[in-house]
Amino acid sequence: MKHIAMTALFVGALAVSACSNDRFGNGRFGGGSGDFVAGSPSDPRSPAYFNQTIGDRVLFAVDQSTLSPEAVQVLTQQATWLMENTSYTAVIEGHADEQGTREYNLALGARRASAVQNFLIDRGVAPNRLQTVSYGKERPLEICSDELCYSKNRRAVTVLAAGAITS
């Protein structure tokens, strides 16, 4: 499971203290909210480009794991990027909003992560470069208790790591 440590190292080295002290990737390394990440968003080979310009996450409807047309668009570009930047691997994190029981949401997050993984594999990304993990409702990005926040929390985030998956 070295890739996790490598993710943290990789981002941590460049992002200084932008991440929380949680030692597991929780999606907060990703772009979109002004996080300072590796490289420049205008450099198409940089993780910052992947995270911010393409977008590292896709969103889901309530209790669903079906990819929306918007999600398909983002994931198509993610697949292209991953095919062109083969030194990166990724862990796809599935998340749910807080409207649901803890264990069901873990299973739902697993479905969401898997939907993204399957899409990327279908588009040609080598399966051994992709892993999935579900956080269920344990790692919300937004903390209010209404749909504005919930819609952003129902997500799957493709978290890049440098190097091959070793586990």
Place this chain on the structure above:
Amino acid sequence: MHMRLSIPPKVVQMNRFAPVSADFSPVVEGGAEFMPKLSKTKRGSRAMKRTSEQMKRGLKKVSCLMAACAVLAAGALTPMAATAQSSGPLRIEITDGVIEPLPFAIPDFVAEDGGASDFARSISRVIAADLASTGLFREIPQDAFISGISNFSSPVAYADWKAINAQALITGAVSSSGDSINVKFRVFDVFSGQPLGEGLQFSGGAGGWRRMAHKVADIVYSRITGESGYFDSRVVFVAESGPKNARRKRLAIMDYDGANVQYLTDSSALVLAPRFSPQGDRVLYTSYETGFPQVYVLDVATVGRRVLSSQEGTMTFAPRFSPDGRTVVYSLSAGGNTDLYTMDIASGQARRLTQAPSIETAPSFSPDGSKIVFESDRSGSQQLYVMPATGGEATRISFGQGRYGTPVWSPRGDLIAFTKQNAGRFHIGVMRTDGSEERLLTASFLDEGPTWSPNGRVIMFTRESQGASGEASLYSVDITGRNLRRVLTEGAASDPAWSPLLN
């Protein structure tokens, strides 16, 4: 594999209860010759007779201790041990009026020597708190007392206790010897002017004084209600800290009433949903220690832990022990699909129980080990199902509005507690094992994860408050829906799991 321990050594102290509790075996107190004994059958038949009379009279207030409590017990959803002898199923829905709690008096226990004075009052206060917290009993304030108890052996002035309407009187005394204390007590049925059962005593290390108090309270509860108690028990839970988007969680264990908190893990890895073994010696839980959720089993005495199963590319969660403690049932997610498995702990042999593209999770064994209740969205939404413990055809048991999850079989075997989500609200509820007689006990923004008290009378659960500053806390509620209470914890807390009664 065994993981590194990162626990402060004081946790080990907690486990010194094992040898101490060997000293707790109740001893019938000597020198109690003045206490007339009523045979159980005699008292039982009297209670039964009075109960049926009271029922005929429309449940008016009763004056006899035993009759009062037989009525209390009969008021519960399920027939209890005490009411097996009563004259028919009386069921009360949660919308019904509150039953009058039984008034009891407990004068401070007598300290029989200087070393006991530190404990005598404290022990009687814990007993009073235990009984009052059930909602079935009401303590009469000490300033209402007409007479006191300064000598444990003196005859009881029943008239003085009757005058303040104390239906039960609990007296006791504490003596000390070195690091040990001895607690003796008696229970009296004031209105019939009789002791209720024999005097008993416990002795043990002074550090275990709260447990001795809980044991006394369990016996008092049991004598009056006819069912076993739940006060000498513990709860394992998740202690939470930090903001909502970066929660830190660690496993903790405490007495059922929130006292004596000890931490079992640090918060370096996210941990979820611990569950006690039927013997109370081990805890199953889910940890993100490796970065991926996996089920671990932790030995409470040594705090040593090991991963139950680690299969590349899978996640495991939602574990629960079988009633014999040898098997674990859990969910395993692979390729986005979640199914149920069992694993023999000794051999590590896994067996797949379900094979469906739907989510199958939150399994719980029936107390006889023959069945498993679980949740599945195979119908399109989360619902409850029962299947044989070896897998096979499952029968849906939940049919009401909304979604049902986290089913837990009652230790009595007669009810299943669950979380229900409907119209934007969460509820804790109970239903019979065939799904009939569903009743919701609570309602809030987010209630979930019921766990049963050892006697199947009380349910503890997580309640999370709404909004950006939302926080989890523990609550308990009676299976009749009465007596909703917050369980006081130092910080935020979630995912409680109740132990069996300690020995």
